[in-house]
Amino acid sequence: xxxxxxxxxxYPYQVEEGLTILEAAKRCGYEIPSLCAFNNGECSNGSCRVxxxxxxxARGLVASCVYPVSEGMEITISSPRAVEARRTSVELLLSNHxxxxxxxxxxxxxxxxxxxxxxxxxxxxxIGEKTPSTIDELTPSIMRDTSKCILCGRCIARCANAHGKxxxxxxxxxxxxxxxxxxxxxxxxxxxxxxxxxxxVCPTGALMEKSEISLLDQAKKDGKYIVVQTAPAVRAAxxxxxxxxxGTPVTGKMVAALKRLGFDKVYDTNxxxxxxxMEEANELVNRIKNGxxxxxxxxxxxxxxxxxxxxxxxxxxxxSSCKSPHEMFGAIVKSYYAEKNGLDPENIFVxxxxxxxxxxxxxxxxxxxxxxxxxVDCVLTTRELGDLIKRSGINFKxxxxxxxxxxxxxxxxxxxxxxxxxxxxxxAALRTAYFVLTGKEHDLIKFEDVRGLEGLxxxxxxxxxxxxxxxxxxxxxxxxxxxxxxxxxxxxxxxxEIMGCPGGCIAGGGxxxxxxxxxxxxxxxxxxxxxxxxAAALYSEDDRMAVRQSHNNVQIQQLYKDYLxxxxxxxxxxxxxxxxxxxxxxx
Amino acid sequence: MASLSENAVAKISEIxxxxxxxxxxxxxxxxxxxxxxxxxxxxxxxxxxxxxxxxVAEIYGVVTFYSFFSLKPKGKYVIGCCLGTAxxxxxxxxxxxxxxxVLGISGGQTTExxxxxxxxxxCIGACGIAPAVSINGKVYPKVGVNDIPGIVESYRNx
Numbered sequence: 001x002x003x004x005x006x007x008x009x010x011y012p013y014q015v016e017e018g019l020t021i022l023e024a025a026k027r028c029g030y031e032i033p034s035l036c037a038f039n040n041g042e043c044s045n046g047s048c049r050v051x052x053x054x055x056x057x058a059r060g061l062v063a064s065c066v067y068p069v070s071e072g073m074e075i076t077i078s079s080p081r082a083v084e085a086r087r088t089s090v091e092l093l094l095s096n097h098x099x100x101x102x103x104x105x106x107x108x109x110x111x112x113x114x115x116x117x118x119x120x121x122x123x124x125x126x127i128g129e130k131t132p133s134t135i136d137e138l139t140p141s142i143m144r145d146t147s148k149c150i151l152c153g154r155c156i157a158r159c160a161n162a163h164g165k166x167x168x169x170x171x172x173x174x175x176x177x178x179x180x181x182x183x184x185x186x187x188x189x190x191x192x193x194x195x196x197x198x199x200x201v202c203p204t205g206a207l208m209e210k211s212e213i214s215l216l217d218q219a220k221k222d223g224k225y226i227v228v229q230t231a232p233a234v235r236a237a238x239x240x241x242x243x244x245x246x247g248t249p250v251t252g253k254m255v256a257a258l259k260r261l262g263f264d265k266v267y268d269t270n271x272x273x274x275x276x277x278m279e280e281a282n283e284l285v286n287r288i289k290n291g292x293x294x295x296x297x298x299x300x301x302x303x304x305x306x307x308x309x310x311x312x313x314x315x316x317x318x319x320s321s322c323k324s325p326h327e328m329f330g331a332i333v334k335s336y337y338a339e340k341n342g343l344d345p346e347n348i349f350v351x352x353x354x355x356x357x358x359x360x361x362x363x364x365x366x367x368x369x370x371x372x373x374x375x376v377d378c379v380l381t382t383r384e385l386g387d388l389i390k391r392s393g394i395n396f397k398x399x400x401x402x403x404x405x406x407x408x409x410x411x412x413x414x415x416x417x418x419x420x421x422x423x424x425x426x427x428a429a430l431r432t433a434y435f436v437l438t439g440k441e442h443d444l445i446k447f448e449d450v451r452g453l454e455g456l457x458x459x460x461x462x463x464x465x466x467x468x469x470x471x472x473x474x475x476x477x478x479x480x481x482x483x484x485x486x487x488x489x490x491x492x493x494x495x496x497e498i499m500g501c502p503g504g505c506i507a508g509g510g511x512x513x514x515x516x517x518x519x520x521x522x523x524x525x526x527x528x529x530x531x532x533x534x535a536a537a538l539y540s541e542d543d544r545m546a547v548r549q550s551h552n553n554v555q556i557q558q559l560y561k562d563y564l565x566x567x568x569x570x571x572x573x574x575x576x577x578x579x580x581x582x583x584x585x586x587x
Numbered sequence: 588m589a590s591l592s593e594n595a596v597a598k599i600s601e602i603x604x605x606x607x608x609x610x611x612x613x614x615x616x617x618x619x620x621x622x623x624x625x626x627x628x629x630x631x632x633x634x635x636x637x638x639x640x641x642x643v644a645e646i647y648g649v650v651t652f653y654s655f656f657s658l659k660p661k662g663k664y665v666i667g668c669c670l671g672t673a674x675x676x677x678x679x680x681x682x683x684x685x686x687x688x689v690l691g692i693s694g695g696q697t698t699e700x701x702x703x704x705x706x707x708x709x710c711i712g713a714c715g716i717a718p719a720v721s722i723n724g725k726v727y728p729k730v731g732v733n734d735i736p737g738i739v740e741s742y743r744n745x
Contacts, residue, residue, distance in 0.1 A: 160642065169644030172651045182647035183629060586629060586643070 196509015303500020313582020
């Protein structure tokens, strides 16, 4: 790699050729105030003009996020001209901003407010007309408020990078420009899968999850019996809300916090994940043995289900009929658990803590109502749980480690924990499917071949002398590759795992924001490595578990013995399986 | 896309195929569709998206960025009032307002009978004959407010 000599503020440095000024300065220990390029260049349109600096050889000030370094370049960040220009850029952004920071839920995590502070920009410097705004709060998952949008385009880039054909785009021209789905529609009336990746990159409060904390408050006032469950990926990231390093597993503290938040029972969605594996692995085996529709495709990710219903309505019989783990869990709480404990299902309120915004939508599906009651009543994201804990005066870091409640539904295996990372459901299902097909455990617990964070992976394994081809996709761009083969009838796979978000649930749209400007203690490449770090937290928990195959979960065995009978039994179908329906994207 | 006729689907597909080898075919496709049908509604954008792999959001963005493209059907006669600098200082603002008053529509709209659409244009390069008005390609020079009812009538009776 060839290097170039540059000077920043008069000091000489050698940096790689081809870097932008912003990247080069970062490697040399300077943090140029900026907005768009906070995000790994994912959205460097060079449009916000916040990162202006002086550079020799350039005409006027340059946007450091897009301007490359060159041999002999002398860069000045601190000159009055550059400082004033950056401040003016931010003040101009603020002039078309709704400026209700105190009411905004992004307060404290807002990059615009952060950059205003460091550039010294003050509101109301330029007062004038504002672009007419749109507030979309029709979906249960995501809210869009264009009055807070700074038109950086990060959401547009993330959506397209993850899912191929993105939902969001710039519309209209000049002062009327907004970022929106076509026709400035609601996400509700567009083929948006509600994954929340746009939310996770939005620098301001323009895109946010729709908070359901008030639903929980109401349930408490109504005296409901409140059961909370936490998805596997939450424990790998919740600590970040409290300044802990990315990749720190916080299972024990999370449980301790939930127990102090007044929930009647604190359980792990992992129990539901083990149950999902029992049903899904047996469904797979049945399909293989009885000539059913193959490949079978996992159905845990509601973002993926939305995508399938919008784009592959003719291929829905490939989807596993299994409900997602938290929905299974909810259905079991309101049936088996209610019966065992003499509780009225109508009076039970199930809260799911999820790394996901699409789960908020999922819980409202008509297909996820069992015997007249919703399986799950409330979905909070990992971020919302962080807010809930902070609001309740709990010092998270000082909490002791505590255990999930352990009656009837508390236990889980290592197989369930890894659901939170791409390839995890596949691996968990293979552990059990192997057992169901051969009557013995696989020699190695781990199926290393299906691990990794690449968007599209495949593996083969021998079971009873038969080769089973499997594939794993995350992000709909990659899912499309597999699904086009399925539609064409050329898919060579028996079993496919698909997750909506790149990296799986660990990087879901409801997880804590990874914003380098707020993470001074993380490595410079944290945007490239955070998925890996969170995944490692889950794999390490799997490694520590004594029981690592879902079928060896004693409480699960008991549940089948006492209540469900066999996997895929009539009762199991009633409670744990669901249906799908093709939907028109622009409706 | 249910509302598109078979003929329209075939025609638009054919237009997309014309530019299959282009690296950036969108502007050409949209121009041809605009010329063929006079407007590019969402259903058509969905079809173009399917044929080209470009997202509907991006296509919609391009259609709404360029004033040449229209989301709604235009009238039989498209009245373009130049509001460029030269025309403007020569009174094009009043000319535009008069058309608006006579037709009962504002800029970008189409009369209910489908006969007229009123568009505000930026400089059309006819500054020497300002204020200029272009109706379906025919240019009227030095238009005065009093000429307008007669111009509109001539098309109504055509």
